[in-house]
Amino acid sequence: MRLAELSRHSGVSTATIKYYLREGLLPPGRQINATTAEYDEEHLRRLRLVRAMIQVGRLPVSTVREVLGHVDDDSLGRSIRLGAALWALPQVPEPDEDDEYVRAAHQEVAALLDRLGWHNAKLLTTISPAYRSLVVAVAALRRLGYDWGAERLAPYAELMHRTAVLDLDHLEAQPSEAERVETAVLAAILNEPLLRALHRLAQEEETARRYGFE
């Protein structure tokens, strides 16, 4: 497969593919000679993954590069590689620890983890980007006067935990290790838009059930 074919099969312009090659999101093709390179199914698959991460997952190019670096790193063990890929996602600015809302949010989230018995997550509080994101979101809501305490967060957390159980069950069903890592990344990146869409659809459904269409 040459560049133009890769472009045709994926629906991505050659200029953009070149850009991805330059940015290291796509490994170079097998160089035949100075002016020809050969691409295969793996390239096509990777290209589709990249596109999905960027367009559906809305990840910046730099993040995609980082995530893929972990996915491809054979030197890492299973769960580290998986975690590394997921942790490259952050997207969240560091919370300002001096801010009173942030401090309050910290306490609420810690209380939540205690209440749920999420002892593992508790160990990661200082480093996990997910934990940081949660604090930032709770702080933003508190700043607006919405009191999202552990009590109110708990039922949501419970539902999200069940979602995570589904995720991991699917993960374990994947046949190969390489596929599991890719699946894990997809589960984190692409399932989120999917969950978001389901959530909004459910909101619409429930709103209509309660109040009709007007």
Add this chain to the structure above:
Amino acid sequence: MRLAELSRHSGVSTATIKYYLREGLLPPGRQINATTAEYDEEHLRRLRLVRAMIQVGRLPVSTVREVLGHVDDDSLGRSIRLGAALWALPQVPEPDEDDEYVRAAHQEVAALLDRLGWHNAKLLTTISPAYRSLVVAVAALRRLGYDWGAERLAPYAELMHRTAVLDLDHLEAQPSEAERVETAVLAAILNEPLLRALHRLAQEEETARRYGFE
């Protein structure tokens, strides 16, 4: 409260506040004379809402303007106003109906709604952005070879529905109509990062439970 004070109370620079005023995200202050305007608590609250939508919710300025337009539109009835505000959020490119994956995704999602008995949502399929987003996400996953059919989506949808029930219960607990609309917007915009963070945290917890830290 004058501009500088508004800036101090919110932590947003005066230049940025001026920008928001220009962009119509913030109503102008009460004009005292040619060079002074007075802002009040409402402005502060609105400013914080805007910031939260932009920074936590990652909405583009144009979308924020649109959402706020609906929030402020007193001529609309309750659920329309609510829906209008929520529907301004999409962020999703139109799916290409000629694409085979998109068509397959359409069918799967339709089957899902039947299976769940979401008859109201079914009526909205042609217009709801949430529906479109779902189709796009499912299509992207199918393109990568992941077969997310109605069967696999259903348990997730079930969990998201419960989440939506929690959302609406909270909504009904809000005392005033204006607050309900604002709360609905926040529920759609700010709860999502919150849910996402909870989801990831739950994934980390569950991964650690199953495999430990190595």
Add this chain to the structure above:
DNA sequence: CCTTCATGGATAGCGGCACTATCTAAACAT
């Protein structure tokens, strides 16, 4: 009253990002 400062209003610039366009020299394809 005079100085210093903040204000609204207008306009221009900036930095980041995801491409996109243009060029070149080399190598096929017919």
Add this chain to the structure above:
DNA sequence: ATGTTTAGATAGTGCCGCTATCCATGAAGG
């Protein structure tokens, strides 16, 4: 021989969320 395609390099584009500068006006303080 001629037109097309390639890799590789570099420059440009369009959007977006600010940010900076300038201005005339007027308020606040001594």
